[in-house]
Amino acid sequence: MDKVRVGIAGLGRLGKVHANNIANKIKDAELVAACSIMEAELDYAKKEFGIEALYTDFNEMINNPDIDAAAIVTTSSEHCWQIEAAMNAGKHVFSDKPLGVTLEECLQAKAAVDAHPELKFFLGFMRRFDPSYAYAKKKIEEGAIGKPYLVKAIGIDPEATVEGSIRFAKNSGGIFLDMAVHDIDLMRWFLGAEPTEVFAAGCTFKHKEFSDAGDDETGVGMFKFDNGALGTIHVGRTAPHGYHVETEIVGTDGTLRISPVPEKNLTMIYNEHGAVKECIENFGVRFDEAYRIEMEHFIDCVLNDKTPSVNVDDGVASTKVGFATTESWKKGEIVKL
Secondary structure (H helix, E strand, O other), X not given: OOOEEEEEEOOOHHHHHHHHHHHHHOOOEEEEEEEOOOHHHHHHHHHXXXXXXXXOOXXXXXXXXXXXXXXXXXXXXXXXXXXXXXXXXXXXXXXXXXXXXXXXXXXXXXXXXXXOOOOOEEEEOHHHHXXXXXHHHHHHHOOOOOOEEEEXXXXXXXXXHHHHHHHHHHHXXXXXXXXXXXXXXXXXXXXXXXXXXXXXXXXXXOOHHHHHOXXXXXXXXXXXXXXXXXXXXXXXXXXXXXXXXXXXXXXXXXXXXXXXXXXXXXXXXXXXXXXXXXXXXXXHHHOHHHHHHXXXXXXXXXXXXXXXXXXXXHHHHHHHHHXXXXXXXXXXXXXXX
C-alpha cells in the first residue's frame, strides 16, 4: 500500500487533534472515514476533511473494505471491545489510553492483539514521543544521571476545563486511571522496573461534584518498584494558571527535570499585572508535537512492518497499576501488586 487509509472513531477534543494530524500532517496516511454518535462531530469531519464515509455504528465503519486501520479515540470504557472488533475485522489499530477501565476488558484487548500477530497495535502513551521526554530517556540510557531511583510526577488539568472533567467523572475510571496512567507509564519507562507497592490518597476542596461521583479532584500516590526505586504522583483538575505537567527523574549522579514551569513560550508580558508569562492552556497544546510523532510512528509500523514501541502489554501493566492505586485510595492502605 502507498498510504494507510484510516477510519477514526471519536472526534472530541483529542479526536480532532488526531484527525487533523492524519488528514493534514502525515504524508503516508489518509483519513477516509469517521464514526461518532454525535451528529456535530460527523458534521465536523465532513466539513473540515471532506469525509463522505460517516458512521454512527463502529462495526459498520471497520467492515468498510477501504479502511486499513482504525484510530480509536472514544470514551475509555469503549476502547477494549472496539480494539477486539477492529482486529477481528482485519484492521490495524491505534488506540488512545487507557487500554480499558477494568482488568477484564484489558485482558480481552490483549487476547485480541495476541490472536492477530499479522496486525499492528499501538497504545497512545504519547508522552514517550514528546521530544523533551524522549531526550530525557536518551540521557538516562547514556548514563547522564547514573542509576535513576526516583521519579516525581505532577499532572494538573486547568480549572478552565473542570466542567468537562466533572461530566466525565462517573465514567472515567477514577482520577488515578484517568489522569495518572501517563505518569505510571513514564515511571515504568524511566526506571526500567515494575511497581510492587502503592499507597494513595485523595481529597476534594473545591468541586464537590467529584466526591458525589465517587471520585476526587486531587490525588497523590507513592510507589515502590521491584528494583528498589521509588515514585510519587500528584494529579489534579483545578490548576488556576493553566495545564501543568512536570516530571523529575533523580539518579545517583544527577537529576533530569522536564517542564518545571508550564510557560506557553518565551514571551514576557509587562502590564498592570506585573511581569507575566502566559501558561499552556491544555494537553493539546503541550503535547501537540507528541501526538503527531506517535501517529507517524504507528503509520510507519503499518507500512514497513515494524513493531510498535508501545504495545498492549504496556497498556495492561500500567492499567493494573492504576487499578491498584485506585484500590489503595479507596481503602486507605498500602496495596501490593
